[in-house]
Amino acid sequence: MELLVFVAASAMVLGGALGVILMRNPVHSALGLVLTLFGVAVHFVALEAHFLAAVQVIVYAGAIVVLFLFVIMLLGVDSAEDLKVDGLTIQRPLAAIIGIGTVAIVSVAVLRTRSTIAAGPALEASGDSNIRLLSRNLFSDQVLAFEITSVLLIVAVAGTVLLTRKQSGPTGARKGS
Amino acid sequence: MAVSELAGLFQGDLPMGSPMVTGDPLLDGPLLWAPLIVVAIKVLVIFVLGLVGTMFMVWFERKVVAGMQNRVGPNKAGPFGILQTLADGIKLFFKEDLLPDRADRFVFRLAPFLAFVPAFLVWSVIPLGGDYSGGRDGIVTILGQQTRVQLADPPIGILLVLAMSSIAVYGIMLAGWSSGSKYPLLGSVRASAQMISYEAALGLSLAAVLVTSGTLSTSGIVASQTTLGSWNLVTTGFIPFIVFLIAATAELNRPPFDLVEAEQELVGGFNTEYSSLRFALFFLAEFMNTITMSAIVVTLFLGGPRPPAIGNTALTIPLIPGALEGTIWFVLKLLVFLYFYVWLRATLPRLRYDQLMNLGWKVLIPISLGWFLLLAAIRVGDSNGWNVIAVVVIALVSLGLGYLLFTAALRVSSRQRDREGAMY
Numbered sequence: 001m002e003l004l005v006f007v008a009a010s011a012m013v014l015g016g017a018l019g020v021i022l023m024r025n026p027v028h029s030a031l032g033l034v035l036t037l038f039g040v041a042v043h044f045v046a047l048e049a050h051f052l053a054a055v056q057v058i059v060y061a062g063a064i065v066v067l068f069l070f071v072i073m074l075l076g077v078d079s080a081e082d083l084k085v086d087g088l089t090i091q092r093p094l095a096a097i098i099g100i101g102t103v104a105i106v107s108v109a110v111l112r113t114r115s116t117i118a119a120g121p122a123l124e125a126s127g128d129s130n131i132r133l134l135s136r137n138l139f140s141d142q143v144l145a146f147e148i149t150s151v152l153l154i155v156a157v158a159g160t161v162l163l164t165r166k167q168s169g170p171t172g173a174r175k176g177s
Numbered sequence: 178m179a180v181s182e183l184a185g186l187f188q189g190d191l192p193m194g195s196p197m198v199t200g201d202p203l204l205d206g207p208l209l210w211a212p213l214i215v216v217a218i219k220v221l222v223i224f225v226l227g228l229v230g231t232m233f234m235v236w237f238e239r240k241v242v243a244g245m246q247n248r249v250g251p252n253k254a255g256p257f258g259i260l261q262t263l264a265d266g267i268k269l270f271f272k273e274d275l276l277p278d279r280a281d282r283f284v285f286r287l288a289p290f291l292a293f294v295p296a297f298l299v300w301s302v303i304p305l306g307g308d309y310s311g312g313r314d315g316i317v318t319i320l321g322q323q324t325r326v327q328l329a330d331p332p333i334g335i336l337l338v339l340a341m342s343s344i345a346v347y348g349i350m351l352a353g354w355s356s357g358s359k360y361p362l363l364g365s366v367r368a369s370a371q372m373i374s375y376e377a378a379l380g381l382s383l384a385a386v387l388v389t390s391g392t393l394s395t396s397g398i399v400a401s402q403t404t405l406g407s408w409n410l411v412t413t414g415f416i417p418f419i420v421f422l423i424a425a426t427a428e429l430n431r432p433p434f435d436l437v438e439a440e441q442e443l444v445g446g447f448n449t450e451y452s453s454l455r456f457a458l459f460f461l462a463e464f465m466n467t468i469t470m471s472a473i474v475v476t477l478f479l480g481g482p483r484p485p486a487i488g489n490t491a492l493t494i495p496l497i498p499g500a501l502e503g504t505i506w507f508v509l510k511l512l513v514f515l516y517f518y519v520w521l522r523a524t525l526p527r528l529r530y531d532q533l534m535n536l537g538w539k540v541l542i543p544i545s546l547g548w549f550l551l552l553a554a555i556r557v558g559d560s561n562g563w564n565v566i567a568v569v570v571i572a573l574v575s576l577g578l579g580y581l582l583f584t585a586a587l588r589v590s591s592r593q594r595d596r597e598g599a600m601y
Contacts (some may be wrong), residue, residue, distance in 0.1 A: 027284070027354060034347070051393075054336035062343020063373065066350065070369050073354055093556065130332065131393065 005046045012039030030068045038063045051130040183518035211322050213322035223300050225466060232262040234464045237285040238519045245523040266457060274453040279357030288355060289451070289458035290594065292348025292585060295341035299469040301328040302395050304335050306482045306504030317500045325396055325403045326482070335387070339380060340475055342428060346372045348462065349437065350534045351428075364446035367530070368437040374537040375434075381545035382417035386477045388552050389413050399481035404488060410478040413552060418478045420545045422517075425470045427537065430463070431518055433525040434533060459585065471514035474506065482507040512535040543583060 014036055038058045044053035051090025138146055236251065236259050242249025251258030278284065306326040308317045316323050326367045331337060346369055353365020387393060389412045402408045410418050428436040438446025448459045475481055482503035485492050494502055528536070551572050556570035 015471070025281075027281070027351075031351075050331065050333045051336070054333040054340055056338040058343050062340065062346065064367055065347055066343070066373060069347075069350055069354075070366065070373075071365055073350075075370075087267065118277070 002046065009039045009046065011041035012036070012042065013143060014039075017066065024070050027069065030065055030072065033068070034061050034065050037065070051134060183403050185470075192589035202516060213323075215322050215324055216328070219400075223305075223328055224297070224359060226305075227297055227300055228461075229316070230468050231461050232266075233259075233464045234468055234515060235262040235265075238464075241516065242517045242523045245524050247347050247519075248531055249557070251458055269457045273455040274455065275450070278438045279356040280450065281357065284351050284355035286353035287350050289455045289581075290348075291351065292345055292462040293458045295348070296465040296469065297343045299341045299466075299473070299595060302331065303327060303472045304396055304399050304481045304503075305471065305472075306501070306507055307432070307442055309483050309503055322386070325395065326500075330396050332396055332529045332559060333396060334392075334396075335383065335398065336393060336475075339376075339383070340470075342379075343376065344597055345462070349447050349460075352451065352459070356447075356450035358450055360444045361447050361511075364439075364443045364449070371430070371434065371436065371533060371537075372428055374534065375424045375541070376539060378420055378541035379424040379428060381542065381549050382421040383477070385413045385417040385545070385549045385552050390527065391491060395481075399476060399483060404486045406487070408480050409479065413478075414548070416548045420541050420548075421477070422474060423536075424541060425474065426518070426521065427533070429466050429470055429518075430505075431467065432522040432530050435527060436530060437534060439527060460468050467518055468511070470513065471511050471518070472507075474514055475510040479510050481510075488534075491574075494554055539587065548590075551576060 016032045016035030016039060019035065020029045023029045023032060041053040041056040044050070044056060054091075074076060160177075239261070240250045240258070251261035254260040254264045270552045276282065300327050304325065304327045306317075317326055318324075350365045351370075353361040353363075353368070358360070386398065386409050389409060392398060392401070398409070405411070430437040437443075438448070440446070443449070448456060451459060467502045483503060484494075494505060551569075554568055554572040555565070557563075558565060
């Protein structure tokens with residue numbers, strides 16, 4: 001039973017990931033990403049991490065990919081992009097190096113620590129233990145990283161607003177008036 | 178706020194008076210035939226109830242709106258025209274199924290199911306009834322098996338509802354995009370912007386309920402609302418209820434927030450190119466979502482299927498067995514909200530787009546966030562034994578300061594926009 005769930009979820013993850021890369025239409029790629037995220041959510045459920053599964057669907061599938069789609073629709077990038085043209089010539093070799101490097105690092109990390117990964121605290125039978133453990137960890141040991149992440153998001157938002165604003169003021173040349 | 182205090186909040190268990198709820202007793206123990214049959218019956222009942230309820234809702238809406246406009250409404254098929262929806266449904270099945278030339282074939286076919294399936298799945302976590310007499314806490318006995326009157330009681334409970342509503346966005350969005358036509362695309366872009374904006378307010382007012390109930394499970398939320406005074410409507414102080422109701426109306430794309438299918442501007446909205454069975458699926462999903470959203474409001478704020486009680490004396494209906502009574506109360510509470518939605522549709526004009534966005538981002542989200550912080554402060558003070566009045570006063574003062582800063586920021590930004598010249 002566990003194996004069956006694992007195989008099905010992994011097929012979803014890998015199929016979706018391949019779809020993201022191979023589909024020519026950006027909307028189809030985004031849908032492939034949704035499939036991958038759902039597969040990860042199924043993995044979370046199989047590992048008894050119900051809360052993470054729910055958050056995975058709500059935040060990633062429900063908000064982030066919807067925003068991707070929103071931007072794709074708004075910009076009207078319906079037609080498949082011409083993949084022959086390369087904007088930055090160094091981009092592709094760099095991407096290959098980083099991709100292979102990440103896979104290598106992750107597999108080395110998994111292989112070396114496979115026997116020493118400590119078992120987490122045992123889950124209680126009650127339904128809310130998941131969220132309790134997670135929040136206790138997040139708001140005690142990790143609280144600094146957590147708060148700094150939120151500051152990072154604010155900075156990103158403020159920067160985006162600043163960059164997209166029209167140049168204006170008494171010296172700025174404004175169109176149309 | 179110090180780390181240890183926050184950690185103390187999470188170490189504190191459920192609020193006093195609410196029993197510890199651990200899932201559905203049906204699924205404890207080995208898997209046998211009887212529990213399996215009970216689950217199968219539940220699935221069947223929910224499926225049939227969902228469809229029949231939707232049929233009823235369409236008829237109810239047409240009849241009530243007709244009444245409010247001094248018309249008769251459907252009156253030919255069946256008594257009071259109650260079979261009119263069935264007749265319309267059968268007619269839709271026999272219509273031609275059109276596929277536009279410029280449509281994206283796969284996504285066009287997929288979209289109605291993405292709207293329809295989540296609408297059904299939400300039903301599975303809603304407590305639809307139960308026996309609350311004599312401290313039985315909603316447990317009923319079917320075929321010798323003790324169980325709850327809800328299909329599933331997962332530990333994430335109410336988060337499943339949020340997850341499903343975020344999947345439902347895809348149905349509408351992709352329907353509009355894949356039609357390959359401009360009006361549906363406009364409708365779906367509007368829909369996604371609107372649903373994402375109001376999901377934040379919805380989630381924040383939901384969080385207020387979760388802080389007072391102390392659990393995510395829907396049956397746990399119902400169990401924490403034992404008396405009229407402990408209904409979350411009262412314990413969260415009305416504001417989250419009102420915010421939730423407004424945000425839910427916007428999530429449902431119902432009037433006055435129906436810019437997604439504004440007929441005067443968009444022909445039909447995101448579903449313009451759909452016909453026959455696929456259109457019927459969208460239509461069903463829309464009305465079913467109205468019912469499920471009302472059911473969620475009842476579960477979260479009005480004690481779900483619990484009979485209203487003051488102190489230890491519950492209001493019971495005579496001559497009805499306890500197991501049925503929960504369902505009757507649930508349906509009565511549900512009807513109030515269904516009527517409320519129809520009433521809104523019959524009376525309110527549609528919002529303008531900038532009004533919609535202003536209401537969502539500048540009013541509902543700040544209010545629900547501030548109220549959530551206030552409730553959380555009271556909870557922390559409660560578990561640490563602080564003076565309640567001092568906590569409330571300090572929280573209100575800091576919220577007031579936040580409000581002043583917020584209005585100042587809004588004023589500065591609107592002045593700058595005036596100086597730069599409005600873009601619209």
